[in-house]
Amino acid sequence: MEFFMQASRLTIRATLAAAALLVSSVAFAHPKLLTSTPADKAEVAAPQKIELKFSENLSTQFSGANLLMTGMPGMADHSPMKIAAKVAGGDDPKTMVVTPTQPLSPGNYRVEWRAVSSDTHPINGNITFTVK
Known part of the structure; x- marks a missing residue:
């Protein structure tokens, strides 16, 4: 009888551990902005395009x-x-490309992005840069 109780406890623990891993992997499944060109807060010549690279396919x-x-x-x-x-x-x-229809004039710019990956949860953020 003791053997079955120990086996049952192990099964419950294994199930709880597997559930915790599943929940934590889902929590980390949101796309994150890894890099941008131009870089956040950069001072640059007018870019022809802005590239945002994320941690997951969009x-x-x-x-x-x-x-x-x-x-x-x-x-x-x-x-x-x-x-x-x-x-x-x-x-x-994993890349989003923003291409202005006209050359950018000198000034400050912000790109407000919304990224959705296979988990379907939208993640929002922004980068800023200055055109000299």
Whole structure:
């Protein structure tokens, strides 16, 4: 009888451990921004495109970004202005590419992104950069 009780306890512990691992792996399944070009807070010449590289493959139909100008010479604190840009997946399924439709003028910019991977939970964030 003692053998069966010990086996039952081991089974319960193994089940609980497996459940904990499953829950923790789901919690870590959200895409994270790994790098961006230009880098966050960088001062650069006007980029032709902005690349965001994530930790997981993106669901492009649910992911996206907005490019905003947040400051310009002589008007550092004006309201953010949306800049027309095309947003698409890159050659790598973990990459989002934001391509402005016009060359960027000198000023401060923010890219507000939304990334969705296979877990379907949207993750939002942003990067900023300055065009010289």
